Amino acid sequence: MSLFDAKRPRYHVVADALSQAIQQGRYPVGTLLPTEAELCAQFGLSRQTIREAIRLLVELGLASRRQGVGTRVERRDVSQTYVQRLEAVADIWQYVEETSRKVLKVTDVPASRARVPLPGDPARRWRMLEGLRFVADERRPIAWTQVYVAPEYAAVTDAKNRDRVPIFSLIEQRFGVKASRIRQDISAVSLGADVAKLLRVPARSVGLSVVREYVSTQGEVFEMTISIHPADRYHYTMQLDLAYASESAFIAERLTLPAGLRGSSSKK
Amino acid sequence: MSLFDAKRPRYHVVADALSQAIQQGRYPVGTLLPTEAELCAQFGLSRQTIREAIRLLVELGLASRRQGVGTRVERRDVSQTYVQRLEAVADIWQYVEETSRKVLKVTDVPASRARVPLPGDPARRWRMLEGLRFVADERRPIAWTQVYVAPEYAAVTDAKNRDRVPIFSLIEQRFGVKASRIRQDISAVSLGADVAKLLRVPARSVGLSVVREYVSTQGEVFEMTISIHPADRYHYTMQLDLAYASESAFIAERLTLPAGLRGSSSKK
DNA sequence: TAGTGGTCTAGACCACTGG
DNA sequence: CAGTGGTCTAGACCACTAA
Numbered sequence A, B: 001m002s003l004f005d006a007k008r009p010r011y012h013v014v015a016d017a018l019s020q021a022i023q024q025g026r027y028p029v030g031t032l033l034p035t036e037a038e039l040c041a042q043f044g045l046s047r048q049t050i051r052e053a054i055r056l057l058v059e060l061g062l063a064s065r066r067q068g069v070g071t072r073v074e075r076r077d078v079s080q081t082y083v084q085r086l087e088a089v090a091d092i093w094q095y096v097e098e099t100s101r102k103v104l105k106v107t108d109v110p111a112s113r114a115r116v117p118l119p120g121d122p123a124r125r126w127r128m129l130e131g132l133r134f135v136a137d138e139r140r141p142i143a144w145t146q147v148y149v150a151p152e153y154a155a156v157t158d159a160k161n162r163d164r165v166p167i168f169s170l171i172e173q174r175f176g177v178k179a180s181r182i183r184q185d186i187s188a189v190s191l192g193a194d195v196a197k198l199l200r201v202p203a204r205s206v207g208l209s210v211v212r213e214y215v216s217t218q219g220e221v222f223e224m225t226i227s228i229h230p231a232d233r234y235h236y237t238m239q240l241d242l243a244y245a246s247e248s249a250f251i252a253e254r255l256t257l258p259a260g261l262r263g264s265s266s267k268k
Numbered sequence C: 001t002a003g004t005g006g007t008c009t010a011g012a013c014c015a016c017t018g019g
Numbered sequence D: 001c002a003g004t005g006g007t008c009t010a011g012a013c014c015a016c017t018a019a
Helices: A010-023 A036-043 A047-059 A088-098 A151-158 A167-175 A193-199 A245-252 B010-023 B036-043 B047-059 B088-098 B151-158 B167-175 B193-199 B249-256
Strands: A063-066 A070-073 A081-087 A099-110 A125-135 A143-149 A179-190 A206-216 A221-230 A236-242 B063-066 B070-073 B081-087 B099-110 B125-135 B143-149 B179-190 B206-216 B221-230 B236-242
Touching: A010 A036, A010 A047, A036 A047, A047 A063, A099 A143, A099 A151, A125 A151, A143 A151, A143 A167, A143 A193, A151 A167, A151 A221, A167 A221, A179 A221, A179 B179, A179 B206, A193 A221, A206 B179, B010 B036, B010 B047, B036 B047, B047 B063, B099 B143, B099 B151, B125 B151, B143 B151, B143 B167, B143 B193, B151 B167, B151 B221, B167 B221, B179 B221, B193 B221
Parallel strands: none
Antiparallel strands: A063 A070, A081 A236, A081 B081, A099 A125, A125 A143, A143 A221, A179 A206, A179 B236, A206 A221, A236 B179, B063 B070, B081 B236, B099 B125, B125 B143, B143 B221, B179 B206, B206 B221
């Protein structure tokens, strides 16, 4: 006559009990769960079993552990999370590799004169590469792009294989600065005469603009890019998969921006 | 005089050794790693320690375990993955809750006459809701939308709170059918006269089109939506985070380094 | 059936945190 | 310093898979 029937692992039962207790407010967010020793006593189970249960809670993002302190309740509900996976190799690189780039211009421009909102001192001069992107066979470009590189890393734009490897990836190779976050802003635009001409479409026709911001682990924006595509030659597709439990470990950090909604309000 | 120095947990050392062996092709993808018992013998460690090491490999996506079979090598390299997280509650709901919807029309239309490419029999009649979306205060709508619901679930469109909760969420509540995948297609469009008028913008002005496809766990598309936004009132922003940013990162990083097993201590 | 990984126990010592 | 979680051992039995 025990809590545990034969079928389910005991640590599942324990994890269930704990998460329900959390859900019901018995262990409010920010407080500590009972210690492992206490839980062992309460449930009459060995420490490893209890630890396995807590591990599940941590994976679900409900709790976190700190040595010497305890197990902290992090949230009350398990939120369902959809994830888009972008494998650096498979997607970004593929894009670069399946297309060719023609660089039209390389200059240094002050942040204030850039086409995208570069952070920091407006007088700071960023290295700017302007170019076009083609897919094989097609004569008309699929994108007009500008890449802005922070001055410290401007040297990478001299690399020989600059056209075949993403710039942010060159920066990582050479300076060890890694993009830990990429922000993307997608909007529809009306093409100006200059860009339209390069893309070989009528002026004021419709285009899709994608602005990317590469943020280092230190929170510093070290590269920004803008791509403008003719509407009829480019769609942006993505797939969001319902996350499974083992990946929910990463839930801890919350998105700062609601990904669905953005009025024309500004970015920082 | 052992493989194990005092500093690192032994299961980290084991995981490191195994992942390097995989990287070097000693255990090709698709083959099985040595059994836990064999690894215990090889490293002279207890089974739990070995299991903890394998757990790391699994978390990194390098291996998978199957009871009764063994531990299979799944990939050779740790791929860096960027993920976008969309918390169903926090983001999609927020979008719905912060905006209000006005339904203009509810009809049943055959797939062939829909504005989006509905799968299956072209004669199948889907429930279609057409409407506008507003943000508080703003008089002009931020979106014109059409929602197509597969006939089996059309009943949910009668729900009272239909305007406050996403349709796909109602379907889950009522029929237990869950969206395991959401595909999105974003493109720039030129607004037709009809939509432009409803959005209160000039005809042929620029808009952003977002088509969403909700796929159930059975792979069936049960809902599709199209939203068209005035270009100046809507941007689509998203944030991609580098996965494995937490504990596993440290193992993942070591994988890229060449052979020498011990030596440098990496700490951030 | 033999062998795999999955679960579980009852110990032990260590590293870290806070008072 | 006492108490926490982190690591580790040497056993044990079970559920599953393939031959």
